[in-house]
Amino acid sequence: MDPLGPVFSALADPTRRHVLQTLAHGDPVTASGLAAELPMTRQAVAKHLVQLSQAGLVRSTRSGRETRYALEPRPLSDAAGWLAGLGAEWDERLARLERVLGERRP
Amino acid sequence: MPVAPSEPEVRRETVLPAGVDEVWDALTSEALLEEWLADEVELEAEVGGSVTLRFEDGEERRGVVDEVVEGERLALRWWRAAGPETRVEFIVEAVSPGRTRLVVAERLVVPSPITMRTSVSATRLAALPRALSLVAAA
Numbered sequence: 001m002d003p004l005g006p007v008f009s010a011l012a013d014p015t016r017r018h019v020l021q022t023l024a025h026g027d028p029v030t031a032s033g034l035a036a037e038l039p040m041t042r043q044a045v046a047k048h049l050v051q052l053s054q055a056g057l058v059r060s061t062r063s064g065r066e067t068r069y070a071l072e073p074r075p076l077s078d079a080a081g082w083l084a085g086l087g088a089e090w091d092e093r094l095a096r097l098e099r100v101l102g103e104r105r106p
Numbered sequence: 107m108p109v110a111p112s113e114p115e116v117r118r119e120t121v122l123p124a125g126v127d128e129v130w131d132a133l134t135s136e137a138l139l140e141e142w143l144a145d146e147v148e149l150e151a152e153v154g155g156s157v158t159l160r161f162e163d164g165e166e167r168r169g170v171v172d173e174v175v176e177g178e179r180l181a182l183r184w185w186r187a188a189g190p191e192t193r194v195e196f197i198v199e200a201v202s203p204g205r206t207r208l209v210v211a212e213r214l215v216v217p218s219p220i221t222m223r224t225s226v227s228a229t230r231l232a233a234l235p236r237a238l239s240l241v242a243a244a
Contacts, residue, residue: 002190005216008114017110080111086192086212087116094120094210096142097132101124 003056007079010055015040016048020057020071028061028068114214122206129198129206130177157182183215191215 010016015038022037023029031049035042049069052058056075060067122129132138139147144159150171157169169184178198185191197209 004114004190004214008111008214009216011110011112014112017112020110076110079114083111083114083116087118090116090118090210090212093142094118094208097208098120098122100138100141101122101128101132104124104128 003075004079004082006055007057007075010051010057011079013048015044016052019045019048019052020076023058023069023071024073028070030066030068034069114216115211116213117209117211119207119209121201122208123204124206125204126177126198126200126206129208133180133196133198151180157184159184 011020018038019034022034029037031045032042034049035045038045049058049060053060053069057072058069059072060069062068124132132142134149134151136147136149139149144161144167146158146160148156148158150156151174153171153174155171157167157171159167159169161167165186167184167186169182171180171182172193173179173181173195179196180198181193181195183191183193191214192212193215194210194212197207199207199209201207
């Protein structure tokens, strides 16, 4: 199954982007730890973490009774790379189109 | 971490040195499309029409036309052999004689979750309060 869909669905929510931003700037953190840093409850954070994990954007590690979460950067850079690639393709095509139309001037 | 993209879409806009009709031709005529979009193009420029593209590197892409508003808008969905489906929309707009704005947006097609819906007719809903009061009176 294509990974981009779940990644972009996960990223569509600004709260989840905020969670990722927070994870990107620190050490692996528990759901409670995240909730303390963000304006939301632990339950809300947990729900977002599930979706982020399913999209491969977050990885979790258990140590003892604690589960800590960390950003998994690869899917994010893949998604950004995919978009950049699309943009570059269109830039090339439009440049060719412009040339083709310009050359048709009598 | 790079700024996380929020939308799976790229958008480009340009003003082309040609009139609307010429630009529309360039979007819908196979011979013209082969000069800028892909090496080989087959396109049926009508809703439901099929699209086949072959690129220089041998890549082939298939698609279907989604929307056609003559001289204004062309949208199609396409996919690579191994890759996600995306929807491409072209919007054409006259700027001045011999100058036309072209906007192109390509967006990931994300399958929407299947939602279960129970539809209750409006007349049934309207009858509900009376039915409830009858039950209460019994």
